[in-house]
Amino acid sequence: MVDDPKFTPTRRRFLQGAAVAGGAAATGQLAHAQAADPLITDLGEQPWSQYLGDGVDAAPYGMPSRHEAHVVRRNVPWLTADSVSSVNFTPLHEMDGIITPNGLCFERHHGGVADVAPEDFRLMINGLVDSEMVFTLEDIMRFPRENRTYFLECAANSGMEWRGSQLNGCQFTHGMIHNVMYTGVPLRLLLEEAGVKTEGTWLLAEGADASGMSRSIPMEKAMDDCLVAFAMNGERLRPEQGYPVRLVVPGWEGNMWVKWLRRLEVGDAPWHHREETSKYTDLLEHGEARRFTWEMDAKSVITNPSPQAPITHGPGPTVLTGVAWSGRGTIPRVDVTIDGGINWHQARMSGPSFEKSMHRFYFEFDWDGSPMLLQSRAHDSTGYVQPTKDALREIRGENSIYHNNGIQTWAVDESGAAENVEIG
Amino acid sequence: MKKVLTLSAILLAGSASLAFAQEAAAPSRDGGYGLGRAAAPEEVAAWDIDIRPDGMGLPAGSGDVWTGEELWIAQCSACHGDFGEAVGRWPVLAGGFGTLDGEDPVKTIGSYWPYLSTVWDYVHRAMPYGAAQSLSDDDVYAIVAYLMYVNNLVDDDFTLSSDNFLDVRLENEENFFMDDRIEVEFPIFTQEPCMENCAESIEITMRAAVLDVTPDEGTDEAVVEEAAVVEEAAVEEVVEEAVVEEVVEAALDPALIEAGESTFRQCRSCHQVGDGARNAAGPALNGIYNAQAGTREGFRYSPALVEAGEGGTVWTDEALTAFLLDPRGYISGNRMAFRGVRDEADIPGLIAYLRSEGGE
Numbered sequence: 012m013v014d015d016p017k018f019t020p021t022r023r024r025f026l027q028g029a030a031v032a033g034g035a036a037a038t039g040q041l042a043h044a045q046a047a048d049p050l051i052t053d054l055g056e057q058p059w060s061q062y063l064g065d066g067v068d069a070a071p072y073g074m075p076s077r078h079e080a081h082v083v084r085r086n087v088p089w090l091t092a093d094s095v096s097s098v099n100f101t102p103l104h105e106m107d108g109i110i111t112p113n114g115l116c117f118e119r120h121h122g123g124v125a126d127v128a129p130e131d132f133r134l135m136i137n138g139l140v141d142s143e144m145v146f147t148l149e150d151i152m153r154f155p156r157e158n159r160t161y162f163l164e165c166a167a168n169s170g171m172e173w174r175g176s177q178l179n180g181c182q183f184t185h186g187m188i189h190n191v192m193y194t195g196v197p198l199r200l201l202l203e204e205a206g207v208k209t210e211g212t213w214l215l216a217e218g219a220d221a222s223g224m225s226r227s228i229p230m231e232k233a234m235d236d237c238l239v240a241f242a243m244n245g246e247r248l249r250p251e252q253g254y255p256v257r258l259v260v261p262g263w264e265g266n267m268w269v270k271w272l273r274r275l276e277v278g279d280a281p282w283h284h285r286e287e288t289s290k291y292t293d294l295l296e297h298g299e300a301r302r303f304t305w306e307m308d309a310k311s312v313i314t315n316p317s318p319q320a321p322i323t324h325g326p327g328p329t330v331l332t333g334v335a336w337s338g339r340g341t342i343p344r345v346d347v348t349i350d351g352g353i354n355w356h357q358a359r360m361s362g363p364s365f366e367k368s369m370h371r372f373y374f375e376f377d378w379d380g381s382p383m384l385l386q387s388r389a390h391d392s393t394g395y396v397q398p399t400k401d402a403l404r405e406i407r408g409e410n411s412i413y414h415n416n417g418i419q420t421w422a423v424d425e426s427g428a429a430e431n432v433e434i435g
Numbered sequence: 436m437k438k439v440l441t442l443s444a445i446l447l448a449g450s451a452s453l454a455f456a457q458e459a460a461a462p463s464r465d466g467g468y469g470l471g472r473a474a475a476p477e478e479v480a481a482w483d484i485d486i487r488p489d490g491m492g493l494p495a496g497s498g499d500v501w502t503g504e505e506l507w508i509a510q511c512s513a514c515h516g517d518f519g520e521a522v523g524r525w526p527v528l529a530g531g532f533g534t535l536d537g538e539d540p541v542k543t544i545g546s547y548w549p550y551l552s553t554v555w556d557y558v559h560r561a562m563p564y565g566a567a568q569s570l571s572d573d574d575v576y577a578i579v580a581y582l583m584y585v586n587n588l589v590d591d592d593f594t595l596s597s598d599n600f601l602d603v604r605l606e607n608e609e610n611f612f613m614d615d616r617i618e619v620e621f622p623i624f625t626q627e628p629c630m631e632n633c634a635e636s637i638e639i640t641m642r643a644a645v646l647d648v649t650p651d652e653g654t655d656e657a658v659v660e661e662a663a664v665v666e667e668a669a670v671e672e673v674v675e676e677a678v679v680e681e682v683v684e685a686a687l688d689p690a691l692i693e694a695g696e697s698t699f700r701q702c703r704s705c706h707q708v709g710d711g712a713r714n715a716a717g718p719a720l721n722g723i724y725n726a727q728a729g730t731r732e733g734f735r736y737s738p739a740l741v742e743a744g745e746g747g748t749v750w751t752d753e754a755l756t757a758f759l760l761d762p763r764g765y766i767s768g769n770r771m772a773f774r775g776v777r778d779e780a781d782i783p784g785l786i787a788y789l790r791s792e793g794g795e
Contacts, residue, residue, distance in 0.1 A: 085650060086650070087648075087649075087650055088650065089524075089648065090524075091524060092514070092523050092524035092525045092715075092716075093525075093715060093716070095565075095703070096564075121561075122561065122564075122567065135474055135478065135479065135482055136474075137474060137479045137482075137483055138483075142473055143473065143474040143479055144471045144472065144473060144474055145471060145472055145473075145474045145478065146470065146471040147471075150470045150471045153468065153470050154461070154468060154470065155461035155462055156461060157460065157461050175641045176641050176642060176643040176646075177643055177646055177648060178643060178648065178649050179643045179644060179649040180649060183649060183650075196461070197460065197461050199463070200461065200463060200468070203463055203467060204467040204468060204470060204471060205471075206467075215485055217482075217485070221561070221565070221567045222560075222561045222567070223484070223560035223561050223567060223568070225485060225556075225560070273482065274482050274483075276483065276485065278487070278491070280487065280488075280489065282485055282486075282487050282556075283487070283488050283549065283550050283552070283553055284485070284553060284556055284557065285553055285556070285557040285561075288548055288549050288550065288553050288611075289542065289544075289547065289548050289553065292611065294535060294540055294542065294547075296536065297536055298535035298536030298540075298610060299610045299611070299612060300535075300547075300610060300611050300612075301611075301612060301613070301614050301615065301616075302611045302612065302613060302614065303613055303614050304614040304616065305614070306614075306616075308616070308624075318643075318649075346628070346630070350637070351634075351637030352633055352634060352637060353632065353633055353634050353636075353637060354630070354631050354632065354633070355628070355629070355630045355631070355633070384637060384639075388628065393625075394625045395621065395624055395625055396624055396625065396626070396627075396628050397624075398620075398623075398624050402623070402624070406619065406620060406623075410535075410540050422639055422642075430642055430643060430644055431642075431643035432639045432640075432641060432642050432643065433639070433640050433641040434637050434638060434639055434640060435637075435638060435640040
């Protein structure tokens with residue numbers, strides 16, 4: 012393994028190089044390297060400049076650089092009984108911009124990934140409609156389409172942190188989210204095709220997987236901005252994201268975005284199925300529970316630095332970045348602090364700002380090498396300001412599991428290492 | 436050059452007003468697009484399985500507690516425990532009364548679920564795990580009756596039916612209320628926050644590192660090097676295994692193994708086999724071939740299976756075939772929640788797969 016030139020020495024060299032660069036920056040002036048860099052002066056160290064590389068078609072479906080093999084979804088094995096009904100997490104600390112690459116979108120399955128061939132796909136609409144109908148995928152592809160970028164966040168994202176800081180890394184604390192451009196048919200058009208009766212005020216969406224995932228959706232939302240999507244980021248849905256067809260329910264908790272969609276039933280009352288009673292209800296301190304907490308409140312997290320992405324360059328110019336989102340609109344503003352909230356600064360928003368989509372923010376500063384307490388605070392277009400975890404606990408207690416959108420704190424020490432902490 | 440300038444002017448205009456990207460909605464058409472076809476009544480009947488609290492969708496039928504217990508022990512208890520107390524991290528379904536306002540709430544059917552219809556609907560649509568929608572309507576009534584019994588809602592002589600279903604009320608129904616975040620939280624969370632000199636001092640009150648429950652990953656050099664060492668060790672193991680595999684594969688047809696891997700999909704919600712396999716809802720199956728029944732270390736078998744092994748049952752081709760065709764018929768009282776492989780022709784592949792993945 013050590014003899015294999017394709018393995019880690021490059022990464023090690025990179026880290027050493029980074030340390031030298033950091034030391035130079037700390038002196039405040041340009042310094043010469045102690046010795047000429049063989050990666051520049053020695054052709055033997057740069058085989059890619061001398062010998063031919065792979066031709067076209069080496070990988071008919073392209074993959075990330077082999078040097079990025081550590082950028083993967085990860086799970087927390089102790090969280091669930093079994094990987095078939097479990098969750099893994101998006102590596103937010105390795106990403107930039109606002110779009111989540113398809114292969115990095117977190118997975119949450121309740122009965123494993125259904126393997127549905129496109130020609131075997133059927134979508135039924137039944138219940139309180141003028142005509143109960145069946146659509147094939149080919150039928151769906153003949154309706155007018157829309158392209159929309161939306162985040163999907165699991166209601167249980169950050170759910171392990173209600174009682175205090177537990178997991179060390181934004182991948183684990185905040186990684187049950189992805190942000191994707193969907194192509195799909197407005198759900199409204201399919202419902203209009205069947206003709207919703209006037210008493211049809213609710214919709215049941217049901218999946219074809221072995222859990223028969225089912226959720227009740229109010230008709231007002233179904234007719235507003237929901238999509239019946241078949242593509243994500245320009246290609247067909249990934250199997251683990253509901254191939255061939257999933258429901259998109261913008262701004263609302265991810266569990267409602269039924270994957271492997273097979274049926275829509277129109278009714279005059281909600282169904283109160285398992286995922287909207289036993290699960291995805293918010294138990295409050297006094298023993299009562301909120302139901303139908305569909306919208307995702309405004310939230311943000313600093314992705315770099317963070318426990319999985321420490322500062323490796325030492326003092327000097329430092330890029331702090333993160334993501335923010337709201338199920339109720341856009342994110343016009345994010346505040347960040349490096350001293351635990353004594354003083355706040357407005358971060359710089361960058362990239363497109365879409366409704367119910369992830370936003371990217373940056374805060375560039377000169378780190379003096381002293382310990383920091385990093386936080387970010389999202390403001391959404393309705394005027395809602397992301398609360399502290401303690402403010403949330405004051406209203407909801409610690410038993411909610413779901414909808415934890417409290418402000419996250421990372422403690423950064425002199426070495427640049429970061430840890431998930433709570434402060435007071 | 437002129438073209439480039441025009442393009443950048445458009446881009447600038449775009450960034451000034453991003454609304455252009457969320458453009459007009461896809462158009463409706465009066466009378467619809469004429470796509471799709473009418474659903475046949477038997478198609479709707481086959482898929483329209485949902486049940487509502489008001490009884491909509493509930494089929495005629497009935498089942499009693501004792502029948503439910505029998506079904507439960509055979510098909511549900513491997514994960515949920517004999518009395519709904521749960522094995523490992525599988526859902527607890529019984530008890531938990533009076534815990535919802537405490538520090539460790541136990542949210543069961545009895546203590547938390549608002550409607551019995553939810554239980555009927557979910558058991559019918561998704562259970563048993565890995566064999567969804569395989570229970571008859573009467574079986575579902577019986578299992579729901581047993582779940583009511585273990586939650587102290589009924590006595591053991593109770594029969595649940597489509598006639599008395601709507602008489603049942605679960606006690607926690609009234610403790611659910613509609614999302615009130617807009618009224619309760621918005622007034623508090625829409626105030627302009629402090630930006631300067633917001634606190635005198637800040638202390639760390641809790642650290643994730645104290646708990647140390649984060650999965651390891653190779654993000655720094657030390658860990659990367661450690662991983663390299665592990666991988667080297669793994670390479671050696673693979674070399675050794677390769678020798679073993681040659682012997683096995685000489686006797687096993689790859690196509691048969693592949694077919695068996697596909698059949699094993701029915702088993703894998705409870706059983707693991709191969710590298711790193713561990714006991715889950717069912718025992719790990721490494722080395723099961725030609726082993727004495729009920730002897731996998733660390734797995735809590737049913738007394739029936741242990742007895743069978745002590746009585747001389749060894750997992751030969753014949754024994755595995757008979758067991759997999761009719762698990763409960765072959766070893767009465769065992770806890771495997773599986774009704775059996777439907778097609779006997781699938782069994783040689785399954786055995787070949789177990790031998791190839793799990794060794795002899």
